[in-house]
Amino acid sequence: MSKHRSYGTAHPEPQTAIDRTHADPPVAEVLDEDRYFSLHKPPAYLPELEEQMTKFIEFHAGKKNVVLVTSGGTTVPLENNTVRFIDNFSAGTRGATSAEYFLENDYAVIFLHREYSLLPYSRHYSHTTNCFLDYMTEIDNKVQINPDFADEMLVVLRKYKNATESNLLLLIPYTTVNQYLYTLKSASTIMSRLDSGALFYLAAAVSDFFLPQSRMPQHKIQSQPSGKLVIDLEQVPKFLRRLVDSWAPSAMIVSFKLETDNSILLQKSLTALSRYQHQLVIGNLLQTRKKEVVLVTPDEKTEWVRLSEQEEKNGVEIESLIVPAVIERHHKWIESKRKE
Numbered sequence: 001m002s003k004h005r006s007y008g009t010a011h012p013e014p015q016t017a018i019d020r021t022h023a024d025p026p027v028a029e030v031l032d033e034d035r036y037f038s039l040h041k042p043p044a045y046l047p048e049l050e051e052q053m054t055k056f057i058e059f060h061a062g063k064k065n066v067v068l069v070t071s072g073g074t075t076v077p078l079e080n081n082t083v084r085f086i087d088n089f090s091a092g093t094r095g096a097t098s099a100e101y102f103l104e105n106d107y108a109v110i111f112l113h114r115e116y117s118l119l120p121y122s123r124h125y126s127h128t129t130n131c132f133l134d135y136m137t138e139i140d141n142k143v144q145i146n147p148d149f150a151d152e153m154l155v156v157l158r159k160y161k162n163a164t165e166s167n168l169l170l171l172i173p174y175t176t177v178n179q180y181l182y183t184l185k186s187a188s189t190i191m192s193r194l195d196s197g198a199l200f201y202l203a204a205a206v207s208d209f210f211l212p213q214s215r216m217p218q219h220k221i222q223s224q225p226s227g228k229l230v231i232d233l234e235q236v237p238k239f240l241r242r243l244v245d246s247w248a249p250s251a252m253i254v255s256f257k258l259e260t261d262n263s264i265l266l267q268k269s270l271t272a273l274s275r276y277q278h279q280l281v282i283g284n285l286l287q288t289r290k291k292e293v294v295l296v297t298p299d300e301k302t303e304w305v306r307l308s309e310q311e312e313k314n315g316v317e318i319e320s321l322i323v324p325a326v327i328e329r330h331h332k333w334i335e336s337k338r339k340e
């Protein structure tokens, strides 16, 4: 597994002053996605990640199914020398937890995650909610694992060691929405080599709006004479359409639809399926995402997956129910492709 190294957080692409003479959009009708990638530079470190992902796919091709799990939020920088950025709530719980259950179900995992968000296995003992120091104790002047937690930690440690020593988990970080889009594009084309054995599980909370490079100030935004700061954002391109129709056309693609209003969740999930023509949308509400989701398929069938009160009390993670349901559908997808 690649050592987790930082690729620069929150700092967007190369420094350019505001280009107020920004050329008009190309005359020829190009899709939003093509226009986006022609006007924004890839992260300088992308070739290094591409090499890591290519080696990982070559290692598993023909032996294991590989799932790309995206996890965490994307940032929208407001200055080239980024002082301020727009972020979202996602901590990466869905992605990091799901990655563990995919690994337990014999998948190799590329974990495309927001840098410093929750990671598979270490999530049990990282961040302020579960600070690892709370699991330590001092015995005979030595730091030791608190015996109360040793058994539980041993189980997680063994799973972590198996994943890392068997090269089953590749950690690929991003911070900004531009880094996410470019890295997803590269990962998709590399994974397309696996045909139907490639599974995409898009749990990252992707920004819907961003500040184009052409209108991004070079330096820290100063306070305005008006006393206000008006920010004019553009819609993030609908990359899912590109992912389905060209980046990885034989892969099975699962996206998550996040809403806060229950009355529109199903319709928005169905709209995403008809717009992108992929295989599964998992709808979830911000407020109840840890205890229920709804699986929506192109035939408009819906299947609610819910934790019972007892399961909640027992600490059952809903991803332990979601992931097997996704894998069952992926196996059927592979079978259907084999018969084509």
Ligand SMILES: CC(C)(COP(=O)(O)O)[C@@H](O)C(=O)NCCC(=O)N[C@@H](CSSC[C@H](N)C(=O)O)C(=O)O
Residues within 6 Å of the ligand: 071, 072, 089, 090, 091, 092, 093, 094, 095, 202, 203, 204, 205, 206, 207, 208, 236, 237, 238, 239, 240, 241, 255, 256, 257, 258, 259, 284, 286, 289
């Ligand atoms: C983010 C959460 C809720 C998990 O939370 P944590 O456990 O705290 O991390 C995840 O379950 C989820 O809904 N992820 C998907 C959220 C999302 O951004 N979905 C997009 C669809 S994929 S982003 C694609 C782009 N907007 C487009 O339409 O092409 C949406 O709802 O619109």
